[in-house]
Amino acid sequence: xxxxxxxxxxxxxxxxxxxxxxxxxxxxxxxxxxxxxxxxxxxxxxxxxxxxxxxxxxxxxxxxxxxxxxxxxxxxxxxxxxxxxxxxxxxxxxxxxxxxxxxxxxxxxxxxxxxxxxxxxxxxxxxxxxxxxxxxxxxxxxxxxxxxxxxxxxxxxxxxxxxxxxxxxxxxxxxxxxxxxxxxxxxxxxxxxxxxxxxxxxxxxxxxxxxxxxxxxxxxxxxxxxxxxxxxxxxxxxxxxxxxxxxxxxxxxxxxxxxxxxxxxxxxxxxxxxxxxxxxxxxxxxxxxxxxxxxxxxxxxxxxxxxxxxxxxxxxxxxxxxxxxxxxxxxxxxxxxxxxxxxxxxxxxxxxxxxxxxxxxxxxxxxxxxxxxxxxxxxxxxxxxxxxxxxxxxxxxxxxxxx
Amino acid sequence: xxxxxxxxxxxxxxxxxxxxxxxxxxxxxxxxxxxxxxxxxxxxxxxxxxxxxxxxxxxxxxxxxxxxxxxxxxxxxxxxxxxxxxxxxxxxxxxxxxxxxxxxxxxxxxxxxxxxxxxxxxxxxxxxxxxxxxxxxxxxxxxxxxxxxxxxxxxxxxxxxxxxxxxxxxxxxxxxxxxxxxxxxxxxxxxxxxxxxxxxxxxxxxxxxxxxxxxxxxxxxxxxxxxxxxxxxxxxxxxxxxxxxxxxxxxxxxxxxxxxxxxxxxxxxxxxxxxxxxxxxxxxxxxxxxxxxxxxxxxxxxxxxxxxxxxxxxxxxxxxxxxxxxxxxxxxxxxxxxxxxxxxxxxxxxxxxxxxxxxxxxxxxxxxxxxxxxxxxxxxxxxxxxxxxxxxxxxxxxxxxxxxxxxxxxxxxxxxxxxxxxxxxxxxxxxxxxxxxxxxxxxxxxxxxxxxxxxxxxxxxxxxxxxxxxxxxxxxxxxxxxxxxxxxxxxxxxxxx
Numbered sequence: 001x002x003x004x005x006x007x008x009x010x011x012x013x014x015x016x017x018x019x020x021x022x023x024x025x026x027x028x029x030x031x032x033x034x035x036x037x038x039x040x041x042x043x044x045x046x047x048x049x050x051x052x053x054x055x056x057x058x059x060x061x062x063x064x065x066x067x068x069x070x071x072x073x074x075x076x077x078x079x080x081x082x083x084x085x086x087x088x089x090x091x092x093x094x095x096x097x098x099x100x101x102x103x104x105x106x107x108x109x110x111x112x113x114x115x116x117x118x119x120x121x122x123x124x125x126x127x128x129x130x131x132x133x134x135x136x137x138x139x140x141x142x143x144x145x146x147x148x149x150x151x152x153x154x155x156x157x158x159x160x161x162x163x164x165x166x167x168x169x170x171x172x173x174x175x176x177x178x179x180x181x182x183x184x185x186x187x188x189x190x191x192x193x194x195x196x197x198x199x200x201x202x203x204x205x206x207x208x209x210x211x212x213x214x215x216x217x218x219x220x221x222x223x224x225x226x227x228x229x230x231x232x233x234x235x236x237x238x239x240x241x242x243x244x245x246x247x248x249x250x251x252x253x254x255x256x257x258x259x260x261x262x263x264x265x266x267x268x269x270x271x272x273x274x275x276x277x278x279x280x281x282x283x284x285x286x287x288x289x290x291x292x293x294x295x296x297x298x299x300x301x302x303x304x305x306x307x308x309x310x311x312x313x314x315x316x317x318x319x320x321x322x323x324x325x326x327x328x329x330x331x332x333x334x335x336x337x338x339x340x341x342x343x344x345x346x347x348x349x350x351x352x353x354x355x356x357x358x359x360x361x362x363x364x365x366x367x368x369x370x371x372x373x374x375x376x377x378x379x380x381x382x383x384x385x386x387x388x389x390x391x392x393x394x395x396x397x398x399x400x401x402x403x
Numbered sequence: 404x405x406x407x408x409x410x411x412x413x414x415x416x417x418x419x420x421x422x423x424x425x426x427x428x429x430x431x432x433x434x435x436x437x438x439x440x441x442x443x444x445x446x447x448x449x450x451x452x453x454x455x456x457x458x459x460x461x462x463x464x465x466x467x468x469x470x471x472x473x474x475x476x477x478x479x480x481x482x483x484x485x486x487x488x489x490x491x492x493x494x495x496x497x498x499x500x501x502x503x504x505x506x507x508x509x510x511x512x513x514x515x516x517x518x519x520x521x522x523x524x525x526x527x528x529x530x531x532x533x534x535x536x537x538x539x540x541x542x543x544x545x546x547x548x549x550x551x552x553x554x555x556x557x558x559x560x561x562x563x564x565x566x567x568x569x570x571x572x573x574x575x576x577x578x579x580x581x582x583x584x585x586x587x588x589x590x591x592x593x594x595x596x597x598x599x600x601x602x603x604x605x606x607x608x609x610x611x612x613x614x615x616x617x618x619x620x621x622x623x624x625x626x627x628x629x630x631x632x633x634x635x636x637x638x639x640x641x642x643x644x645x646x647x648x649x650x651x652x653x654x655x656x657x658x659x660x661x662x663x664x665x666x667x668x669x670x671x672x673x674x675x676x677x678x679x680x681x682x683x684x685x686x687x688x689x690x691x692x693x694x695x696x697x698x699x700x701x702x703x704x705x706x707x708x709x710x711x712x713x714x715x716x717x718x719x720x721x722x723x724x725x726x727x728x729x730x731x732x733x734x735x736x737x738x739x740x741x742x743x744x745x746x747x748x749x750x751x752x753x754x755x756x757x758x759x760x761x762x763x764x765x766x767x768x769x770x771x772x773x774x775x776x777x778x779x780x781x782x783x784x785x786x787x788x789x790x791x792x793x794x795x796x797x798x799x800x801x802x803x804x805x806x807x808x809x810x811x812x813x814x815x816x817x818x819x820x821x822x823x824x825x826x827x828x829x830x831x832x833x834x835x836x837x838x839x840x841x842x843x844x845x846x847x848x849x850x851x852x853x854x855x856x857x858x859x860x861x862x863x864x865x866x867x868x869x870x871x872x873x874x875x876x877x878x879x880x881x882x883x884x885x886x887x888x889x890x891x892x893x894x895x896x897x898x899x900x
Contacts, residue, residue, distance in 0.1 A: 060761070061658060062654040062655075062658050062762070062763065063761050063762060063763065063792075064657065115602070115607065121601060125575065125579055126601070126602060129575065129578075129579050140885055142849050142852075142853070144847075144849045144850045144852075144853045145850055146846075146854070148759070148826070150759040150791070150792050150825070150826050150830075151759075151791045151792065152571055152572075152788070152791040152792065152793045152830040152831060153829070153830060154564065154565045154830065154831055154833055155827045155828045155838075155842075155845060156842070156845075156846065156851075156854050156872070157611045157614070157615060157857055157858075158565070158610050158613070158614050159853070159854065159857070161578065161607055161610030161611070162606065162607050162608070162611050164607055164610075165602070169606075170606075181662065182662060183660070185660065201520075205519075205520040205521075209519060209520070209522060209544075209631060211543075211631045211633055211634050211699075211700070244699075244703065245660075245703060245706055245707070247703060247705070247706040248700055248702055248703030251700040251701070251703065252700055299600045299601060299602050300599075301518075301521050301598070301599035301600055302521050302599075302600075302601075303518075303521050324601060327600055351600060352599075352604070353600070353602075353604035353605075355604075370604065370605065371604050373605055374595075376588075377594050377595070377596070377605070380588070380861070381606050381608070383861075384606060384608065384860045385606075386860070387853075387860040387883075388856070388857075390883065399605075399606075
């Protein structure tokens with residue numbers, strides 16, 4: 001039974017890290033635990049619970065900024081923004097359905113630590129692209145701040161962005177400031193059914209390379225598409241989202257239909273149906289409820305995605321679909337074995353990285369969960385870790401063995 | 404030079420100058436090493452021309468391998484290195500040091516790969532910002548960040564400074580538009596981060612390298628995102644009786660869910676200087692002028708122009724013109740883009756500042772700047788990226804009348820004011836040497852130590868661009884020390900369950 005240190009404020013956070021340092025103990029940094037299954041399984045002495053560090057501390061819609069404590073539920077933040085017609089434009093995915101934990105249970109700190117982003121990644125960037133400022137406590141048990149509370153700032157190193165995707169290995173976030181954006185008043189989805197992977201790749205490239213301002217582009221092979229009822233297809237399909245003011249969406253719909261003309265006829269899903277399609281794609285719902293079958297997330301050059309997904313499905317007996325116009329491949333393997341070497345070998349010719357997002361703890365301990373790095377970059381990564389957390393107190397081993 | 408301290412030159416390095424030049428010539432043959440004083444003159448300053456310093460020697464490598472060898476040699480021999488792109492930095496980021504090798508990246512000027520299906524391009528760091536757009540515009544693509552120096556500044560320099568431009572609010576800064584880099588560490592190691600995929604993977608090191616002002620490594624290749632050009636852009640030019648009204652118009656526009664491609668504001672002095680210079684029909688009897696640009700499909704532009712115009716009228720617009728042709732739109736911009744040279748015409752010298760403030764603080768900041776203007780006895784014209792709160796006060800002075808110290812003091816007061824109202828020291832020009840000594844206004848010692856330790860992870864001896872960004876040079880060993888009492892102290896104040 002590990003000790004749980006539950007903190008209520010930044011002073012408590014400093015005290016907790018200091019106590020761990022002084023006792024020579026390691027900390028598992030957690031918010032509400034919704035993403036505990038991500039990364040390498042941790043073998044820490046104590047748990048540092050940030051769920052008590054909660055609350056939005058600043059929200060100025062007209063300045064497009066929001067600050068909140070790290071343990072603030074992301075659902076609370078999204079509801080607050082929605083009430084003022086705004087949003088987190090990076091559309092953070094909810095790992096709940098895939099990992100079998102509760103839906104919408106995550107915290108702001110977790111979203112940032114995992115740099116989560118949904119389909120709008122292709123047009124609006126990842127979580128880190130909206131990071132403006134951070135207060136944090138490093139592994140030296142020192143509280144510090146970086147960045148600011150304005151949307152344009154180059155004063156000093158951009159540490160808030162560095163913390164995005166660091167899985168809590170560098171510093172424990174105490175408060176984070178984000179850029180927020182207006183929520184588009186209208187969204188709809190253009191569905192191009194019946195396309196082979198190679199054609200899907202070209203269709204998405206054509207759409208993304210047009211001035212239609214597509215804000216979601218996915219390729220869904222037949223079995224995956226069939227699990228998203230709002231698509232209303234049982235064949236492979238490309239889905240493309242348009243968002244904005246009504247006159248603009250109408251104009252771009254016409255433009256997009258003409259761009260897609262060489263690839264076939266389309267159907268349009270509006271309003272609630274469109275929202276349901278992108279929520280399913282974002283939260284990997286087509287792969288929900290598949291127990292402990294291994295799931296990978298591959299980031300690659302967008303044009304390579306559809307063919308890579310098809311190749312992996314074929315050779316490994318897997319299921320796969322693409323978000324991010326092909327740049328993100330979700331891969332569901334037939335069993336619990338991660339087949340890490342085969343997955344990474346298939347990815348290698350296209351560049352990018354593969355992350356094992358769902359697997360048993362034993363499997364995640366046995367294979368590199370994150371893409372192995374070349375020696376020079378691995379050494380640099382370790383030096384950066386040591387600069388913030390020289391004793392390796394914070395989430396040791398969560399990303400890489402021995403770091 | 405005024406009160407600025409630069410790291411003391413290492414006499415040992417100065418004494419070995421001939422030996423160092425010979426070693427560099429062995430790595431970069433021919434004209435790639437410049438050692439004659441007359442030929443080094445063009446490198447003695449960047450666009451912050453008040454500061455000048457000849458470097459030890461200039462080296463202009465043309466391959467990544469040469470960069471690696473030069474850095475490895477400098478590292479092994481404890482010689483400082485100052486990297487340089489086109490030298491357009493407004494904050495002195497590329498100011499040479501007397502005992503440092505100036506590493507010019509100008510020969511890295513090739514576009515290596517244009518990949519339209521993946522909407523990205525791989526370029527060498529010496530390609531100019533506008534050069535990227537020129538290379539892809541035949542397919543109607545462009546590279547979005549557009550710093551005002553884009554005709555001259557290089558993408559390598561943009562990466563170093565995290566450069567912005569007038570379209571940042573909608574399209575982001577350099578950091579939002581770069582997918583990957585190849586870089587050389589001071590040890591000569593070559594590291595690749597990211598590529599054509601959207602997220603680099605591993606720790607987000609790319610994000611700290613962008614905007615690191617040449618202190619972490621030397622970038623030798625950059626992969627940038629390309630965007631399709633919008634179908635059209637239209638602008639509306641609105642004059643307001645007060646800056647409060649103009650600020651209110653911007654706030655209400657954004658509150659209405661509209662993110663314009665650009666929102667620029669000019670104050671009365673800037674309007675007058677620009678109109679006198681380029682004569683584009685700016686109203687002269689208003690306190691503030693806004694240029695709001697909308698881009699996208701024709702239907703969107705038309706819709707949003709009506710919305711913005713309606714908001715402007717509610718906010719007491721005194722004059723309002725909507726562009727009806729591309730020429731007219733460019734005319735609106737001609738005055739704004741000429742603001743700096745226009746001010747240069749009415750004053751022998753000017754200092755361009757670069758703070759960011761929360762937009763709502765604008766009226767307060769403008770009023771306080773008028774007081775500061777009287778205190779320091781110098782005039783100041785303001786141009787403002789109003790959408791993102793990035794303020795560019797232009798302080799007018801005459802160096803020949805000995806006004807430079809007063810201008811710098813005025814500038815420092817403005818930046819302190821920016822921080823006081825919740826803003827930051829620099830929105831897009833970088834810290835460099837110009838704002839270095841003001842860093843403690845924004846960050847305390849612990850904040851700065853965490854940043855400096857990151858520098859140590861990349862460059863343990865502090866050889867890359869020393870004297871920039873950080874007000875105090877600490878040795879990495881000193882920064883790295885940590886005192887932890889050895890006893891098994893319990894954790895009495897925290898609940899456990």
